[in-house]
Amino acid sequence: MKRLLVLVALAVIGVTLLYGIGKMPPMDSRASPDKTHVVPRYLGHGEEEAGAKNIITGVILNYRGYDTMGEVSVIFSALCAVIAILDREKKGRSRSGVDASRVRTSLIVTTVVRFSLPVVMLFAVYTMLHGEPSPGGGFQGGAIVGASIILFTIVFGLAVSTKRIPPGARVPMESVNMLGFLSMGFIGLAFGVQFLTYILPGLGVAAAETVRKLMLDVIELGIGIGGGIIFISIVFSMIREDRYELQQDVP
Amino acid sequence: MSWALGVAADHPVLLVAVPLLFAALCPIWAMWKRSACFPWAMAGMSVTAFLAWSLIGDVSPRRALTYNLSGWRPPWGIQIRIDYVGLLMVCIITAVGLLIVLYSWRYVEHDLKPERVPYYYTLLLLIMTAMIGFSVTGDLFNMFVMMEIFSITSYALVAISGMKEAVRAAFKYLLMGATSSLTVLLAIAFLYSATGSLNMLDISLQLKSTSYVQVAAVALILFVVGFSVKAALFPVHVWLPDAHSIAPSPVSALLSALVIKMGIIGLFRVFFTVYGPGFAARSGTWNGVIDVVSWLAVASILVGAALAIIQRDFKVMIAYSSIVHIGYILLGLTVLSGNGTVGGLFDILAHAMGKGCFFMVAGIMIYKGNRRQIHELRGVGRTMPVTAWAFTIAALSIVGIPPTAGFMAKFYILWGCIQRGKYHFVVLALIGSLLTAVYCFRVVYYMFFTGARRPDARLDEGPVTMYAPAALLAAGTVFFGIFANLLIPSLTAAARLVLAR
Numbered sequence: 001m002k003r004l005l006v007l008v009a010l011a012v013i014g015v016t017l018l019y020g021i022g023k024m025p026p027m028d029s030r031a032s033p034d035k036t037h038v039v040p041r042y043l044g045h046g047e048e049e050a051g052a053k054n055i056i057t058g059v060i061l062n063y064r065g066y067d068t069m070g071e072v073s074v075i076f077s078a079l080c081a082v083i084a085i086l087d088r089e090k091k092g093r094s095r096s097g098v099d100a101s102r103v104r105t106s107l108i109v110t111t112v113v114r115f116s117l118p119v120v121m122l123f124a125v126y127t128m129l130h131g132e133p134s135p136g137g138g139f140q141g142g143a144i145v146g147a148s149i150i151l152f153t154i155v156f157g158l159a160v161s162t163k164r165i166p167p168g169a170r171v172p173m174e175s176v177n178m179l180g181f182l183s184m185g186f187i188g189l190a191f192g193v194q195f196l197t198y199i200l201p202g203l204g205v206a207a208a209e210t211v212r213k214l215m216l217d218v219i220e221l222g223i224g225i226g227g228g229i230i231f232i233s234i235v236f237s238m239i240r241e242d243r244y245e246l247q248q249d250v251p
Numbered sequence: 252m253s254w255a256l257g258v259a260a261d262h263p264v265l266l267v268a269v270p271l272l273f274a275a276l277c278p279i280w281a282m283w284k285r286s287a288c289f290p291w292a293m294a295g296m297s298v299t300a301f302l303a304w305s306l307i308g309d310v311s312p313r314r315a316l317t318y319n320l321s322g323w324r325p326p327w328g329i330q331i332r333i334d335y336v337g338l339l340m341v342c343i344i345t346a347v348g349l350l351i352v353l354y355s356w357r358y359v360e361h362d363l364k365p366e367r368v369p370y371y372y373t374l375l376l377l378i379m380t381a382m383i384g385f386s387v388t389g390d391l392f393n394m395f396v397m398m399e400i401f402s403i404t405s406y407a408l409v410a411i412s413g414m415k416e417a418v419r420a421a422f423k424y425l426l427m428g429a430t431s432s433l434t435v436l437l438a439i440a441f442l443y444s445a446t447g448s449l450n451m452l453d454i455s456l457q458l459k460s461t462s463y464v465q466v467a468a469v470a471l472i473l474f475v476v477g478f479s480v481k482a483a484l485f486p487v488h489v490w491l492p493d494a495h496s497i498a499p500s501p502v503s504a505l506l507s508a509l510v511i512k513m514g515i516i517g518l519f520r521v522f523f524t525v526y527g528p529g530f531a532a533r534s535g536t537w538n539g540v541i542d543v544v545s546w547l548a549v550a551s552i553l554v555g556a557a558l559a560i561i562q563r564d565f566k567v568m569i570a571y572s573s574i575v576h577i578g579y580i581l582l583g584l585t586v587l588s589g590n591g592t593v594g595g596l597f598d599i600l601a602h603a604m605g606k607g608c609f610f611m612v613a614g615i616m617i618y619k620g621n622r623r624q625i626h627e628l629r630g631v632g633r634t635m636p637v638t639a640w641a642f643t644i645a646a647l648s649i650v651g652i653p654p655t656a657g658f659m660a661k662f663y664i665l666w667g668c669i670q671r672g673k674y675h676f677v678v679l680a681l682i683g684s685l686l687t688a689v690y691c692f693r694v695v696y697y698m699f700f701t702g703a704r705r706p707d708a709r710l711d712e713g714p715v716t717m718y719a720p721a722a723l724l725a726a727g728t729v730f731f732g733i734f735a736n737l738l739i740p741s742l743t744a745a746a747r748l749v750l751a752r
Contacts, residue, residue: 013476016469016472016473017437017469019465019469020441020465020466020469020470020473023463023465023466023469024441024444024445024463024466025444025445025463032444032447033444033445033446033447033448033457033461033463034443034444034447035447036447037326037446037447037448037457038326038327038447038448038449039447041327042327062321062323063321063323063327063328064328064329064392065320065321066320066321066329066393067329067390067392067393067396069271070384070393070396070397070399070400071396073271073274073377073380073381073400074396074399074400074403076274076275076377077374077377077399077400077403077404077407078403080278080370080373080374080377080404080407081374081403081404081406081407083367083370084367084370084371084374084407084408084410084411085407085410085411085413085418085421087364087366087367088366168282171278171279171282172279172282174278175275175276175278175279178271178272178274178275179272179275179276182268182271182272182275185264185268186268189261189264193322194261194264194318194319194320194321194322195261195264195268195318195320195321196320196321197321197322198321
């Protein structure tokens with residue numbers, strides 16, 4: 001009975017969605033509202049108005065910067081949710097009494113990770129700061145930072161990672177993505193323009209452009225660092241180094 | 252009064268930016284001292300409440316405050332638009348939110364692991380930010396972003412006690428909530444393909460001439476499905492009794508008084524701001540959907556009340572009672588008469604105060620002596636008079652007996668139904684009221700008219716920071732019942748504008 005109800009509900013939703021998709025403007029149409037209403041301005045004037053050659057970056061940080069501030073708050077909320085339910089990683093040894101950092105790992109793996117980690121990190125910073133002229137930006141760069149540290153943790157163990165980046169250092173950095181947006185927003189307010197406006201009055205044209213570039217870079221770095229550290233903290237609080245997992249590797 | 256801080260023009264964005272700043276700094280602040288989080292959250296909520304209340308007088312039904320973020324005019328940028336309904340919501344959120352933070356203080360230090368307390372307050376500040384942002388935004392996608400924040404935080408707040416049942420209820424809530432968020436996102440995508448815009452007023456303008464009416468109609472259906480889950484309308488209410496009853500009591504009060512109202516505000520915006528009665532001329536879907544929602548609202552009233560009566564657990568009963576009131580509010584909003592809309596909006600206020608008080612009282616009963624069953628409340632009227640009287644007054648409002656706000660709300664809702672000739676709704680809603688009286692006064696009966704066999708001296712009134720917020724909310728229901736005219740004329744004007752669009 002329950003299954004039948006679920007099946008009927010799914011069928012109704014599916015048919016409704018398919019009907020809607022069928023009635024949507026065709027993908028290749030140039031006259032459909034989604035290509036003629038707001039988009040022409042983004043494409044035509046986005047570069048000089050929003051200050052980014054990459055139009056997507058311009059939309060994300062400038063035209064709809066407030067939404068992006070909301071999105072980084074979503075990521076922060078997710079971190080708070082994970083920590084509120086799972087708590088942060090425990091200090092010291094794991095429950096099994098085995099220190100995972102002393103488990104011998106393959107020399108090849110550790111060497112590869114040791115050599116590649118700095119390069120990956122450098123690439124992450126490049127991605128964060130190069131979101132303006134090319135694809136990339138804070139979110140992508142942050143994901144790379146997070147992934148690299150997670151790789152390090154898998155190879156060298158949670159104890160080593162948490163010693164290098166203790167919670168005390170991570171907590172302030174986790175809020176940095178929201179604080180980047182908020183501080184740039186409040187700078188705008190102090191100059192008497194709207195929240196998250198990057199062209200500040202009272203400066204010359206060239207200086208205002210430079211200031212805008214700097215403000216956008218601060219926000220990108222904030223999104224990247226904050227996002228990366230949040231990934232790391234979420235993974236750390238989910239890791240459980242149990243005896244079961246270690247049994248195969250303990251010499 | 253907006254000259255108060257000398258930043259009059261920036262007021263609308265500060266309503267969101269200030270609590271967000273407090274939320275972002277809360278974990279950092281907690282590194283210094285964990286116990287400093289409560290005053291920090293209190294300060295954040297107080298400043299926000301001051302900002303919100305100082306806007307009273309600047310907004311009237313005919314005049315909304317607008318604020319273009321990053322300086323872009325809509326439809327290119329995001330606009331904050333505080334209309335009368337938005338301001339009403341912001342004032343309710345900040346007032347009830349402030350009392351909930353105060354109430355949380357002693358409750359969480361008794362109920363939660365100490366290392367989770369800072370994140371409790373952070374989540375509380377985040378959820379307030381998101382609800383305020385959701386109520387004041389004029390942009391559909393921004394609405395979705397804010398909805399994501401208050402959804403994620405509310406799942407976490409349900410599970411924060413760490414009990415197995417709490418985690419299970421939160422997971423159920425997460426599954427339904429995430430599905431409904433996706434539905435809303437799909438609806439926004441459909442609407443964007445039909446209109447090319449995300450600004451609500453601009454969309455309603457585009458809808459008058461769009462050649463993709465069917466796409467917009469499908470989007471309307473998806474919106475209603477998505478927001479109905481957030482509002483816990485029958486038959487997608489199933490997550491609510493579990494989540495609201497197992498959550499820590501201040502969280503239950505928050506979810507019941509404020510968070511489910513966001514689903515209603517979402518529906519209100521979609522029905523009247525984005526589509527509007529004007530859309531009925533272009534597609535029959537609008538009228539059809541409104542009819543379906545009003546029938547489901549009546550079903551919510553009856554099913555919720557019937558299920559509330561058979562509960563033995565105090566908090567589960569209160570949780571089912573929320574479903575009843577969601578029914579009343581949506582019945583008022585979908586009956587499409589000025590008085591019905593007034594009643595629905597007024598019931599948002601009345602229910603926020605009444606149900607907030609109910610859950611706070613339930614929390615005090617758990618705090619003092621871990622009493623969860625209704626029959627365990629014997630003799631509470633003598634040992635905890637303030638708490639018991641607060642509950643009784645709030646119960647009068649929930650049932651709808653004068654001179655309380657709940658009475659005014661129900662009166663206008665039923666008046667609206669009569670004006671539209673929907674007598675069957677009047678009869679069914681009155682039956683719901685009778686059932687509500689049965690389950691509310693059963694508790695009052697246990698509190699006052701049955702004595703405990705041996706009164707326990709330790710079970711006296713709880714801490715003043717817990718019963719004072721409950722008593723204040725109860726007093727609020729009486730205040731707005733007597734001085735309903737503070738709001739009714741403006742609400743009537745707002746309703747007339749909404750229905751004329």
